[in-house]
Amino acid sequence: MKIYNEIIIAGLGGQGVLLAGTILAQSALEQNLKTTWFPSYGAEMRGGTANSTVIISDEEIGSPIAFSPSGLIALNTLSLNKFLPRMIEDSSIIANSSMINSDEFKSDKRIKFIPISEIADKEIGNIKAANMVAVGALIKLMQVPDLENVKKAIQTAFSKKPALVEINIKAVNAGYNYK
Amino acid sequence: MKIYNEIIIAGLGGQGVLLAGTILAQSALEQNLKTTWFPSYGAEMRGGTANSTVIISDEEIGSPIAFSPSGLIALNTLSLNKFLPRMIEDSSIIANSSMINSDEFKSDKRIKFIPISEIADKEIGNIKAANMVAVGALIKLMQVPDLENVKKAIQTAFSKKPALVEINIKAVNAGYNYK
Amino acid sequence: MNKILSKPEALKDNPLSYCPGCGHGIIHRLIAEAIDELGIRERTIAVAPVGCAVFAYDYFNFDTTEAPHGRPPAVATGIKRTNPDKIVFTYQGDGDLAAIGTAETIHCANRGENITVIFVNNANYGMTGGQMAPTTLIGQVTETTPFGRDPLREGYPVKVSELLANLDGTKYIERVTVFDAPHVIQAKKAIKKAFQNQVEGKGYSFIEVISHCPVDWGKTPLESVKWVEEVFLKTFPLGVIKDTTK
Amino acid sequence: MNKILSKPEALKDNPLSYCPGCGHGIIHRLIAEAIDELGIRERTIAVAPVGCAVFAYDYFNFDTTEAPHGRPPAVATGIKRTNPDKIVFTYQGDGDLAAIGTAETIHCANRGENITVIFVNNANYGMTGGQMAPTTLIGQVTETTPFGRDPLREGYPVKVSELLANLDGTKYIERVTVFDAPHVIQAKKAIKKAFQNQVEGKGYSFIEVISHCPVDWGKTPLESVKWVEEVFLKTFPLGVIKDTTK
Amino acid sequence: MAKIIVNNNRCKGCGLCINACPKKCISFSDELNKIGYHYAVLKNENDCIGCGFCYQMCPDVCIEVFR
Amino acid sequence: MAKIIVNNNRCKGCGLCINACPKKCISFSDELNKIGYHYAVLKNENDCIGCGFCYQMCPDVCIEVFR
Amino acid sequence: MVKKLIKGNIALCEGALAAGLDAYFGYPITPQNEVPAYMSNKMVSLGKVFVQAESELAAANMVLGACATGKRSMTSSSSPGISLKQEAISYMAGMEIPGVIVNVQRGGPGLGNIAGSQADYFQAVKGGGHGDYRLIVFAPNCAQEMYEITYEAFDIAEKYRNPVMILCDGIIGQMMEPVEFNKEQKSSFSKKDWCLDGCKGREPRSVKSLLMKDGALEQHNLDLQKKYETIKNNEAKAELYHIEDAEIIIVSFGISSRISKNAIKQAREKGIKAGLIRPITLWPFPSEIIKKYAKPGIKFLSVELSLGQMIEDVKLAVNGVSSVDFLGRAGGGIVSDKEVLNKITELKK
Amino acid sequence: MVKKLIKGNIALCEGALAAGLDAYFGYPITPQNEVPAYMSNKMVSLGKVFVQAESELAAANMVLGACATGKRSMTSSSSPGISLKQEAISYMAGMEIPGVIVNVQRGGPGLGNIAGSQADYFQAVKGGGHGDYRLIVFAPNCAQEMYEITYEAFDIAEKYRNPVMILCDGIIGQMMEPVEFNKEQKSSFSKKDWCLDGCKGREPRSVKSLLMKDGALEQHNLDLQKKYETIKNNEAKAELYHIEDAEIIIVSFGISSRISKNAIKQAREKGIKAGLIRPITLWPFPSEIIKKYAKPGIKFLSVELSLGQMIEDVKLAVNGVSSVDFLGRAGGGIVSDKEVLNKITELKK
């Protein structure tokens, strides 16, 4: 089967959406897939929202910018509003019900609501791990990259801060295993 | 007869070679001929020599720079050395014997030696009029522009300093009438 | 109860897009108030810089233009010389005014153009993400001074107000700050005077506003204003640096 | 009899192409003497300006390069930072250094680059035929101030040495002149010290030389040196303006 | 008698007004506003003296002061 | 005993050496040199004290001083 | 009307003055020093604005400021100085500011020399600054045109709200020719509906090039592009000389077009059917005119004082239908009528 | 070899570091801020030179100075900043100084926006500065090439004593991709026979561009031209993709070439014979390669993030033999594979 996914991770500045993207891209790399990562940057971010785009494919990748996104993590309402209309039909969408009123979006059956911030805050003990909870949830839905490679990616990414490896893996697991 | 003359007036900075050129060009204009004037300019002149090129023609003029000069006023040795080799065969050449050793050039029969500076200094009473003495001599040789138009040109050029009109006309006459 | 303080007319309704707590918003308001109080809104032309305040033209409720990075003094000269009846001011950051625009700043001041310059010194390049500015303090860590500004490598904080005071063309120079309300009120006075001078044809007035940039400083807004008071002002003391208008 | 004074080794044999009586030639010779005396000719790299002295590279008997108009301080920074063992100096006119090159001059000085700057102030743009320079005196008639420099229109003569003295990066600044022999000898001392400082790693040294430009001033050489003494120096007083090297 | 009105949806929750108020009568809202911030609210209405310090410090010009 | 030697063909006749000489022992040549100037010549050889003032002032570096 | 013998640079000044110039901003550089020198006298005498800026950069931005208020303003320089104006030029194009910029070209690259040259063609015509923009570029070839074209330049700049460049060279600038001052004096200020003159009785205006909102900059570029198309359709201008029966067609502008014309005369005397297309506007380039004459067997020859720049636009216009040869001189060298004639003769074979 | 996931801007830095960079001089501007930020750390840690200059102008001239002494030096910026470097670039070309200049292009003209763009093609390739000169211009299209091309750039610059520009864009600069650090670390300094390193034991040298003597500048230009011819013959590079049987040939560089490639894949799946010529060097432009494939019936399509710049070079190469169409987006817009595919399909009709 051909692998090709355009994933957008969006939220407030400070919610770690850029980092989450690089972890996804790094996971793809660990899995020997092609990948690109592209951030929002510069004064664009002054508004307070940020996003990053990850493309994962088994073939060479053209644009690192998503024209037909099939994966979305939306950590706040603004982000979901902004990107939902762009998603292709067959999309995997994770939304943070801790910050988004799921009622407003219930007509869209693709969206999986997860109380991401809550899980991070209560289960993991660090609200900053919300991004990784979301990553765990998304790869569960998308089935790519593999959980193992996400863990490897976290190890690579935090190789200089080993203390953070465990908590992030825990967060990914929490998202992955959320029912 | 077709009129086409490329004239170079060359000398030391301060000898009025630029002004002499403009007078020639203005004379041509008074005579309803086409004309262009082109100076040496900028740091070129730092060396102490200056020149200007006047083209006089009864047809539209192409380049204001002389490719085939047929008229030359050389007020000092350097200038004569520099421009003599560029002159076409049938040229009118006035050289300032007050500053140039005519013996060195006597093989060239085209050159008419005139003690220009001396004439200006003694006859006209102003060494600065040397340029006009030379102009007078040159138009005599070249037969264009007419003496009358040179005089008109001087009147135009010095319209704001009428005191200078007379002395310059006197100088032109002196050059024109020099035997 | 009467409304005694509210958004001045010289500011548009648009919400400001600066980061939370950013000093630019305060300074914008002070300018707008001064312009309203002097009744010059309808003949004011502002020159926005390239810097966070490039968006100033979305907020000021009068004619505005932009200038290439560092060139507001030249643009303002072009405007004021051809329109001496207009009130012309530049609004510039420390990168814009004191780095790339040094030549334009100095010569505009030296010519004594009858304009007003609002100089927002926030010790770094805000818009581009917090690099060293000429005004960055010694030891200050920025995006491009990861080891802290070392004067032997990166030179010293440039005191623009003091530098310009040497030029005979400058008439009024004051350094103010906006880290707390009393200082904001003082800053307002200085800004108003700088416009008043122009109205009266007194010549070049320059107000340096020590401002805060929480986001690029990596500080909360409260930490930022505290840092201004406790650290920043040590290198850039407040006060009137020159006044020959009296 | 012994030959006690003659062309220094650090000058080539080429005749100088400056106008008769021009101050540049004297200043070239002083630099060459200083370099010879310090024994640094073989490790010196000069940066020529755009100005009459652009031809300096035809005369100096050591490695030379050019810089776009006003950019010698940047070029010198590039050279010195990558070659700290070399002796690097810029030679710049007042148009080059104080007009178009203002930003480069100020920031090079502020960074305290360990270089030597020879600043030739002749109160006009020599090479281009005598236009107003930042240093042109009030009332002075030039090609572009046909009515005399009017400070209200064209601003005031810029005193670069005094301006740079405000920057912590500058170590030694002196203003000298070459209008007569005793002052030439003093100028030589200052120039030599400015190079000596660099050899010793003491940092940025700046020598402003008040020079004469007979041709563009429309004066004879003798009138020119007299004008320097009687008029020019009134606006630009001589002396050590800053010295923190002691 | 004095009071302030905060334009909730303009407020970015920077807290500079809270910090500046000599009477400590402003605090943050519990809920987020439309642009995602806990905005400033006048909690102790009776303490407000209408000094305007909050207004002076607000970078987003969202405070009106009444007296 | 002292003297100077002027490089005739380098001299541009600016006269700064003449002006500078405390002993007034330099003057202009009557003839022009190759580049068209009346050059400087040491006229009063005996008066020269080798002070070097002429050398210091010469913009064209055409003077050598002997002592 | 009497003709006055003046330099091209002065004719340019007179054209600008007649057009009602409000402000001149410049910086000295050879071979255009006559312009600031003349303007420093004239503008001040007329009570208008002259500023010798601290640099070419500053001068260009002063023009930007003055023109943003609807005033007529101009700056002039020569090649290195024009390179320094590129950022401001790109801004003016983006902000749609009708400034007039004069380049009296000299020999490059770098400091080069001060002789005349045409080697800044690419810079002027393709955009020396950043982004998709166009200047309207005029190439006068005599003092009379220096006067007339400069006079028109301001109107055209304002008509399209677009910066205009006058691309001449050291020869045209320095030479004197008789000029007839045949234009009426214009008054300077005409109210424009976009400029900054104080918001009394209207909404505030902003003149700017920053467009950060999604798609805004692209839309602006498309609008500019539309404007450029209109300009292309309306303003391309060329002089044709002996063109109808020509078998060898020289394309040449500015000073080299005059030399080429002389060579063509001489060629015709020899019985060679040569002709000239002289672009008067370099952008828009008179491609349609050239295309019209491009036929198999016809030989084109681009004559330039450069190592071959305009030739690309000639080739693009000809599109392979005719051959296109080149004759040029570099670094301030000037082509002679003999060289051109020789080349024509060679092509004839 | 392990691949590291890094931004294009960082890959560029690593390439320069591996090439033995001695000095980096820069000034902040989005979207290339990662370069000075990374270099401020790396270069200082390595005991090499990092200076945040007071402006882009100063930065370019610092590079000029450092390279004049034979050191390896680089500056980077984005569109408006690159416009400011044009004078220095022209000087470097004239002085034959092998500096490396990076343009991470953004939307223009003027201040524009900070999105990626390819609208500075003309500026880079035709000469944004004054005079007849050429930069060697590389157009990497992925992070790996940002690394490798930058690594090579210094050698090529020194081989020809010519400035090199790396023309990329905000997208290539900001995106992360896996990069393999497959190059050997070079030592920085190799003695060069023209550079300024003190005249000990040899005649003094001068590196300059001013040539005032009669004919000297022209000769220099002719020498440069000869060098440019050599470079043209040796260094033009392109990637070919599905080209042999292609009926529709896209020419596209940098980021848009990747998108085009995807569209070509999709076209092939639909049975349309499309192919790609991707210029890796924009100057010298791979005209010979394009010419080889230009045949009647073959359709060329230039895909650019601009309103049509490289298309002129494609047309010049094709010289009327094939048709040349255009697809582009302006002002920071980015072309999608669907748009390209649609255009291909349309051309197929």
Ligand SMILES: Cc1ncc(C[n+]2csc(CCOP(=O)(O)OP(=O)(O)O)c2C)c(N)n1
């Ligand atoms: C020619 C040019 N160089 C660089 C930039 C990038 N740039 C935008 S804003 C800025 C600096 C802003 O700093 P400052 O002037 O201090 O203003 P602040 O944002 O701190 O208020 C820079 C370098 C640009 N747009 N144009």
Ligand SMILES: Cc1ncc(C[n+]2csc(CCOP(=O)(O)OP(=O)(O)O)c2C)c(N)n1
């Ligand atoms: C970018 C640029 N602008 C202008 C010039 C023209 N130009 C050459 S020298 C000079 C000024 C020289 O004056 P100064 O620096 O005072 O030196 P001086 O000749 O007086 O010694 C100018 C403006 C140039 N070559 N390049």
Ligand code: SF4
């Ligand atoms: S970056 Fe700094 S200066 Fe810019 S808006 Fe944010 S806080 Fe204000």
Ligand code: SF4
């Ligand atoms: S113009 Fe002036 S500075 Fe230049 S060489 Fe002549 S006298 Fe000297």
Ligand code: SF4
């Ligand atoms: S007006 Fe004064 S007392 Fe009232 S809320 Fe504001 S700061 Fe507090």
Ligand code: SF4
């Ligand atoms: S100062 Fe203004 S923006 Fe900040 S919290 Fe108070 S009301 Fe809100």
Ligand code: SF4
């Ligand atoms: S050395 Fe002294 S005394 Fe002798 S000629 Fe020279 S100036 Fe006169």
Ligand code: SF4
């Ligand atoms: S100072 Fe030198 S150049 Fe001048 S007259 Fe004396 S010897 Fe000649």
Ligand SMILES: [Mg+2]
């Ligand atoms: Mg700042």
Ligand SMILES: [Mg+2]
């Ligand atoms: Mg000078």
